[in-house]
Amino acid sequence: MKNKKLATFLISMVMVTAVVLTIGLTTAIHPAEDQNVSFNVPVDVEEGTIVYEEQSVRFEPLGEDAVVIIDSNGPDGLSTEVHIYPGNGEDGDIVSGTVQVGEPFTAEVEGLDGRDMNIVFEPVSDGSLSPASYEVGYELTVSSSEKVFSGAPLVVTIVLLAFAVFMLLTVNMNDGKFDERQLAARGEAAMNSFMVSVLCCVAIGLISKGVSSFPLSVYETTMVVAIVAVTTFAILSDINDAYIGIKERRRKMLILTWVMAFASFTGACMIAVGMGFSYDMARTALIVGVCLVLLAIELTVKTIIEKRGDRDEES
């Protein structure tokens, strides 16, 4: 029997570790964030020529390759020659082109080899502008192929794995906490809640494929499915008198559930006030609160029935 429990624990732990480690490591090593730069260049158009101060923008090492998107705004008839080169320009430019006003220019820069990237801007007049002072605005977005490492996802991964060990040990080492009828009822409830979570996941997955932009975040979706499955399990177990252990106190569990429900609603309100109700953590806390209230109502009703049952031994 002990070997069976150990095997159950180990198999569950391997599954959790595989999923959590894969997601944790993938998240820890991720592409660098896009860099955005914007600036204006004053240009004086004189008879037959234009006068400007040459502008160049330098980016820190970006890895092997980068994608540069340049948007410009200013008077029609004033375009910009762009030269992109790595390092100090000893190898010459690797990409050059003309940026027209109002037409985003995209350049795929290859061969940076971990060096800095410099972009030089040279405004050019097509001769249609009358002599005057103008201003050209530029907006740059640079995406790099460089991978950066963040420690936070790794710390979360380790904490989650420690929590998984604790939870799986608690679930598997419950000798004497529940009697044989309760264990059978809990098994049935677990099977039902498992099916509920699978169906929810499949439904959400299929619905998300059918729309161009799914309104729920990954955090919200996974948390909602998890809390719905846990609530289903708790309610089904309690209906069959298998949620509270033999030596556990019902009143304690009831008070704890109401307190947690209240805390979830308070948390949802505080997050909504601070960051808006469209923030996924606020909506998730609200759904957790609703599920806990449903569980608390069920526990309350069952407690009343229990009291009557204890009195006349019929329920």
Add this chain to the structure above:
Amino acid sequence: MKNLKLKAARAALDMSQQDLADKVGVSRQTINSIEKGDYNPTIKLCIAICKALGKTLDELFWDEM
């Protein structure tokens, strides 16, 4: 089918469902389910109940048709 023999044996000893449940290490609802015939206990639990009530398996759980 209700197990009236179990209920009678328990009542004869002036035990409540909770008393019997505590003695055999199960919940009161489990004893109630057995008496109502909603749950078929394992042989292990049957023996524990028999010992707690001072009866044999035949006396409590054998059903003569």
